[in-house]
Amino acid sequence: MLADAQRDSGVDEPTRPDRWAWRARLRERRHTRITLRVCVGVLGTLLIVAGAITGPLPGPGGIPLVLLGLAVWASEFRWAHRLMARFKQVVRYFARWPRRRKVLAVGVGVLIGWSALYGGLWLNGIPAWLPEWVREPLDRLPAITPEGHLR
Template sequence: MNEAASSADTVAAPRPVAGEGETGGVDYSDPDVTLGAHEDRWAWRARLRRHPATHLAWRSAVGVVGSVVTVGGLIMVPAPGPGWAVVILGLVILASEFEFAQRWLDFVKGYVHRWNRWVMTQPLWLRCAIGFAALLLVWGALWLTFVLFGLPGWTPDWAAQQLARLPGLD
């Protein structure tokens, strides 16, 4: 294999932004809304990006799937469950192709990292109180969901009998 062919399959990683530190973010100084072939770490995806037709098809597929997952997660946020995790998964999918989503994902990761760092510096009693408050929030969301929509049909009889003792769930 000649040197030109081997260098075509080698792709440079995105340049870290100065001052990003532990996140090692992407350089957003270019005006493109999508990542270019030279910014892709995976050779197979970089080959897709070199051809306009395959790049458009790939970009469209990633955009549709990422948008559906993100919107589905946003719909799930008020209900108990992994709503925010699904939103972040949708951003991860979109960020694999679109720079705007990569910026949003970096923003979210920065806030989650700062929140985590702050919580871990607090005394144990406060960390336990935060965990208990989160548990109460999930329980309250479950209760409100059951009051508004009733118990799901797949709820086992023993669980339905216990849940029926809660106020508002007769």
């Protein structure tokens, strides 16, 4: 009955039971339920933004932080829970692939990524904001100039 009323009112409340008693108590009152949803939304957003910022940096940062932010959102928002379930389904699908196909897929992905990077450098040139120790090896690549081919 309560789930039907929430569905009809457009409230995006998860209908699955809580695993934690503290969260069930917070959801009992409207005021604390809204506060919990706002806090979960802000924390998930901060994790996803941190993942986007740390993505290009070396080390684990980008994808794990984005997935953690999505998991935080999934604890409170049904749309994020469905998205996370879809992501898990895709991971299980790829996990069933034979090793040779996985290696080929990773190789093709790396080849596409490097081709996109090289094409961007060829078209736009080497960015002036890069440090000298990065620009110097890029300047030695064939057909890559600081000016690029679009100017």
